[in-house]
Amino acid sequence: MGIIDKLKARWGIKSTFQVFIILIVFACTGFTALFAREFVFDLLGVTDEFPFWQRALIWIVTVLPLYNLFLYIYGVLFGQREFFTLFLKKTLGRIIPGKKNTAKKEA
Numbered sequence: 731m732g733i734i735d736k737l738k739a740r741w742g743i744k745s746t747f748q749v750f751i752i753l754i755v756f757a758c759t760g761f762t763a764l765f766a767r768e769f770v771f772d773l774l775g776v777t778d779e780f781p782f783w784q785r786a787l788i789w790i791v792t793v794l795p796l797y798n799l800f801l802y803i804y805g806v807l808f809g810q811r812e813f814f815t816l817f818l819k820k821t822l823g824r825i826i827p828g829k830k831n832t833a834k835k836e837a
Contacts, residue, residue: 743813755808759801766800767793798822 731739737749770792771777776785798818805814 741813748810748813751808751810752813755801755804755810755814758804759797762800762804763793763797766796770796 734746734749737752738744738746741749741752743749743752767789771785771788774788774792776788780788798821802811802814802818805811805817
């Protein structure tokens with residue numbers, strides 16, 4: 731089983747073309763996040779003199795949410811809204827605990 735077939739199985743899609751479109755969306759999003767980081771850090775005055783932990787915290791609070799927004803926007807632009815809506819729900823569900831996670835922890 732090749733990597734494309736593994737991605738199709740993992741993501742629950744049937745088309746090899748759709749795999750390539752999704753990979754292009756991830757590439758565009760990552761590239762845009764690089765520019766967003768530079769822009770946000772310049773806007774906030776964050777320099778290399780800041781301790782690493784502060785830069786990392788600022789990145790998590792600012793750029794990470796932008797990454798998710800860019801991922802959704804590119805997903806819509808490339809015609810993969812349904813896939814990225816589900817992908818982001820699943821990803822954010824791991825980060826932000828919901829009622830299901832809370833109920834499991836209490837039990």
